[in-house]
Amino acid sequence: MSKVTNYRFSFGPWNISEGSDPFGPEVRSPYSLPQKLDMYQRLGFEGVQLHDDDVVENLDDLQSLQVLKRAQEVGSMLTERSLVAEFVAPRLWIHPQTIDGGFTSNCAADRNHAFDRCSRAIDIAREVGTRNIVLWLAREGTYIRAAKNARAAYDRVLNAINYMLEYDPEIRIWIEPKPNEPMDQAYVPTIGHAIALAYRSSDPARVGGLVESAHAILAGLDPADEMAFALAHGKLCSVHLNDQNGLKYDQDKSFGSVSLRSAYNQVRVLEEAGYGQRGEFIGLDVKVMRTQKQPGSTAHLVNSRATFLHLVEKVRTVDRDLERQLIEARDYEALDAYTLRHLLGVPARGALESPRPVLATSGNQ
Ligand code: 3MF
Ligand code: MG
DSSP states (O other): OOSOOOOOEEEOGGGSOOOOBTTBOOOSOOOOHHHHHHHHHHHTOOEEEEEHHHHSTTGGGSOHHHHHHHHHHHHHHHHHTTOEEEEEEOOTTSSGGGTTOSTTOSSHHHHHHHHHHHHHHHHHHHHHTOOEEEEEOTTSEESSGGGSOHHHHHHHHHHHHHHHHHHOTTOEEEEEOOSSSSSSEESSOSHHHHHHHHHHSSOGGGEEEEEEHHHHHHTTOOHHHHHHHHHHTTOEEEEEBOBOOSSSSOOOBOTTSSOHHHHHHHHHHHHHTTTTTTSOOEEBOOOOOTTOOGGGTTHHHHHHHHHHHHHHHHHHTSOHHHHHHHHHTTOHHHHHHHHHHHHHTOOSOOSSSOSSOOOOOSSOO
């Protein structure tokens, strides 16, 4: 890769939160949307990820013109602060008509509501200046398999994508897979599923994927490989970098805070593919710890961004000749040790050890 990528970063207003969880109330007072937007540049971010109702609150209760007016106001708030909307995502998991899912609900009226909500999200996206729609298919799945017909569900998701592509011939759809939570089993659990849907859609060039680190880990997959798969198809439209401590609730921990090595692998796959050179953002989807006090409640954003940039330096300074030699010698133990030393910032080994990992000398053992 010849050109040096100058990375741009994004996060969503929900990433500055009040700290409530299913077992406890809020622990910090809310910031308004303008207050949050005021923080972006200072924290080192220029991209704003948005849910449709981050832009227009209670949008289901408003007339179309009211929705557009409010969306225009938020568009101006972004411009005034030199911010750009990265995408708008229809929030299909709060309204009573999404209890059984949106597109895959067993109730036809609910499915219509989901289509209508997506049209509104697209209208809002246009007003805030983006053509990118993220589909996190929160409740498109089941708690028990007997509840829905999975075969029909895939067709319903595909129809919804085609509906949106037709509704606005300029929008692009980025599917954000997640295997579980809130559902037990989600219908689009991995980037492979998302990309298969993209190819089956009525306009594959306008459909791609967004890989979130924690979602891949929850699926038992490697986030860097998930990203690489999407990159190989030219369909990695964005990322939600964060971290996850094993198979438990979706944690959205700061990037690299559980596995620095996994974070390095993700940064490496992005950097080597020239991700970011076509305007893609380094998106974060991170939560600050519930214990954090109000003034420190944006630290996770600053820290995740800084970790990303430190790891870019690690990728740019790795000894590629040494790596190549070790790969040719099939000495992956030495490659492993070198990778760890590089990440730890430990210099080459001292005189008593070999200055370089010992290369295997003979062939076939
Ligand atoms: C859930 C998520 C979501 C999506 C967001 C944008 C609340 O696990 O990751 O964050 O990223 O809705 O689609
Ligand atoms: Mg996400």
